[in-house]
Amino acid sequence: MKIKKTKKIAALGGGTGxxxxxxxxxxxxxxxAIVTMADDGGSTGVLREEFGILPPGDIRRALVALSTADNxxxxxxxxxxxxxxxxxxxxxxxxxxxxxxxxxxxxxAEAVKEAEKILAVRGRAMPVTLQRASLVARLADGRVxxxxxxxxxxxxxxxxxxxxxxxxxxxxxxxxxxxxxMSADAVIVGPGDxxxxxxxxxxxxxxKKAIAATKxxxxxxxxxxxxFGETTNFRxxxxxKTLENYLGKGVLDFAVVNSKKPTIARLKKYAMEKxxxxxxxxxxxxxxxxxATADLIRPRGFIRHDAGKTAAIIKMLV
Numbered sequence: 001m002k003i004k005k006t007k008k009i010a011a012l013g014g015g016t017g018x019x020x021x022x023x024x025x026x027x028x029x030x031x032x033a034i035v036t037m038a039d040d041g042g043s044t045g046v047l048r049e050e051f052g053i054l055p056p057g058d059i060r061r062a063l064v065a066l067s068t069a070d071n072x073x074x075x076x077x078x079x080x081x082x083x084x085x086x087x088x089x090x091x092x093x094x095x096x097x098x099x100x101x102x103x104x105x106x107x108x109a110e111a112v113k114e115a116e117k118i119l120a121v122r123g124r125a126m127p128v129t130l131q132r133a134s135l136v137a138r139l140a141d142g143r144v145x146x147x148x149x150x151x152x153x154x155x156x157x158x159x160x161x162x163x164x165x166x167x168x169x170x171x172x173x174x175x176x177x178x179x180x181x182m183s184a185d186a187v188i189v190g191p192g193d194x195x196x197x198x199x200x201x202x203x204x205x206x207x208k209k210a211i212a213a214t215k216x217x218x219x220x221x222x223x224x225x226x227x228f229g230e231t232t233n234f235r236x237x238x239x240x241k242t243l244e245n246y247l248g249k250g251v252l253d254f255a256v257v258n259s260k261k262p263t264i265a266r267l268k269k270y271a272m273e274k275x276x277x278x279x280x281x282x283x284x285x286x287x288x289x290x291x292a293t294a295d296l297i298r299p300r301g302f303i304r305h306d307a308g309k310t311a312a313i314i315k316m317l318v
Contacts (some may be wrong), residue, residue, distance in 0.1 A: 009030065014058035015059075017197065021305070033065075039148050041147075110260075133169060168251070190222065193230055224305065
């Protein structure tokens, strides 16, 4: 009897978007999460500054998403955020644990591997680079903004278009991340904040080259909502074309765009944040990547990608 081989997936991104993808894929695929190291805000930013550690926040979320620990409290503990205490307020337990593991092992990569054991992770989670770098952006008025957190929550006029982003200094890729991409059956990019979670991964030269060179199918999940200060007034074609500016035209095989409109009540909160539903304008796209549309939204709560629905699309395409 021939044993069916488990497909390998390399998923690139950060934040809640990557969490949704990993949660849906964990049980059916051999998943490697390749996580951006550009974050410098909140608890992550403080630990990065005080300990010289790579940012642990997005890695922590990926680890929790891939955890199969029988003790559900363990995953909750890793996500727990202190709400009081002079030195602890704002810090998540998981960020502190990864920092402590890095001190004990002497390596951020080894710290993540130890955390994988603690959380009984199925698959892998790894930083896209093992070197520190800062995200820098040039805006439409010529102003240069430094720091991921200053783009995530803009102090400048959020209507200004981001003309270009880069990393300083330019880092080298984590060799394990390159190997994961080259051996994958599919590479998933997104969903996630375009300029602060997704493109920073592509600014690591060896990662961009590996995605172009791998025989894997490349699938991009376009965001459900725009984000003020990053993708103000973007349509689906704007997301795809911007990503291709950094990845290269013709590299993506599929672009998956949501076709479901949430209720007015669910959209109301986002309108207050100057965030709008992303419109699917397939008429403005070329033949490649192939456009796939589907209902991708969670049935209730925040307007985010549903883990089960995204997994079903990936299964169909892979």
